[in-house]
Amino acid sequence: LKNWRNLPLQQVPCEILGIPYEPIKPKISIPDINIPYENYICITEHTSRKSKYWNNPNGWQEVVDYCLLKGVNVVVCSKEPTTLRGVIDRTGDLPLSNRVALINKAKVLIAPSTGLAWIAYATNTPCIMISGSTEDWHEFPNPHRIIIKDVCHGCINNEKYNFNDKLDCPENKDYICSKSISSNM
Numbered sequence: 463l464k465n466w467r468n469l470p471l472q473q474v475p476c477e478i479l480g481i482p483y484e485p486i487k488p489k490i491s492i493p494d495i496n497i498p499y500e501n502y503i504c505i506t507e508h509t510s511r512k513s514k515y516w517n518n519p520n521g522w523q524e525v526v527d528y529c530l531l532k533g534v535n536v537v538v539c540s541k542e543p544t545t546l547r548g549v550i551d552r553t554g555d556l557p558l559s560n561r562v563a564l565i566n567k568a569k570v571l572i573a574p575s576t577g578l579a580w581i582a583y584a585t586n587t588p589c590i591m592i593s594g595s596t597e598d599w600h601e602f603p604n605p606h607r608i609i610i611k612d613v614c615h616g617c618i619n620n621e622k623y624n625f626n627d628k629l630d631c632p633e634n635k636d637y638i639c640s641k642s643i644s645s646n647m
Contacts, residue, residue, distance in 0.1 A: 464477055465621065467618070467619045467620065467621055467623070468619065470483075470485070470599055470600060470601070470602075471600060471601060471602075472485055472486065472602070485602065485603055487583060487584060487586075487602075488580065488583070488584040489584070490562065490581070490584045490585070491562075492562060492563065492566050492585060493559040493560075493562060493563050494563075495559065495560060495563035497563060497564060497567045499535050499537060499550060500535075501533065501534055501535060501569070502534065502535035502536065502537050502550070502567075502568055502569065503529060503534055503535075503536055503537070503568050503569050503570045503571070503572060504536075504537045504538075504539045504564055504565050504568040504570075504571045504572075504578075504587075505522065505525070505526070505536055505537070505538055505539070505549075505571070505572045505573065506538065506539055506540035506571070506572075506573045506574075506576055506578045506579075507522050507538070507540060507542075507544060507546070507574075508540045508541075508542040508574075508576070509573075509574045509575060509576040510576070511595070511618075512630070512631070512637070513595040513617060513618065513630075513631060513632070513637065513639075513640075514574050514575045514576070514593065514595050514596070514618070515574055515637075515640065516574055516592045516640050516643060517637035517640040517641045518640065518641050518642075518643055518644065518645070519641075520645070521592075521643065521644070521645045522546055522645075523546055523547065524645035525572065525645050526546050526547070526548055526549055527548065528645065530548050534569070535550055536548070536549045536550065537549065537550040537552050537564055537568065538550070538551055538552060538553055539552050539553070539561050539564045539565060539571075539578065540553055540576075540578065541553060541554065541555065541556070552564060561578065561581065562581055562585065565578065565581050565582050565585055565587050566585040566587060568587055569588075570587065570588045570589070570590055570606075571587055571588070571589045571590070572589075572590045572592065573589060573590075573591060573592070574591070574592055574593055574640075575591060575593040575595070575596050575600070575601055579591055579601065579602075580601070580602065583602045583604070588606055589604060589606060590606045590607075590608065591604055591606065591607045591608065592608045592640065592643055593607065593608070593609060593640070594609055594610060594613070594615045594616075594637075594638075594639025594640040594642075594643065595615070595616070595617050595618050595639055595640065596616060596618045596619060597615075597616040597619045600616075600618065600619060608643055608647050609639075609643075610639065610642050610643060613635075613638045613639055613642050614633045614635045614638055614639055615639040616639075617631075617632045617633060617639070620632065
């Protein structure tokens, strides 16, 4: 078996099962739920590891403020709570089907490398992925990825990475891979 850190996520099970790899867009059921918002984007700030977060301390609020200035509503659709001002808060213990419906009708999802980004991929919702800790080939094919390759990046795909420590920057660079991504980008 090839090292999973050097493979796109969808290729890992193909390697295990010994079948050819081809990127596949998941087919999911999209619930018919009334969404009371118009002209909106979805964002999710949260992910499973500190290294996968957008660690720019002002980035999310600056994006929200810009969208609101342009007349675009911002819906936070992660399960975890938000502290962002001016957003429509759809966080909390909602059914996943509600998040699928929200993302499906959004103009775009802005997210780190997270499961909700995969939902955007499955629903054909454009996803602006903000990620420095994974290489640009790691997740699904996505032309809207923000990554800075001039700084330390791609640690999750590096064999040195301590995958058991969810709070550690493996290169001890204080998460420069995502801190250096500006809201203007």
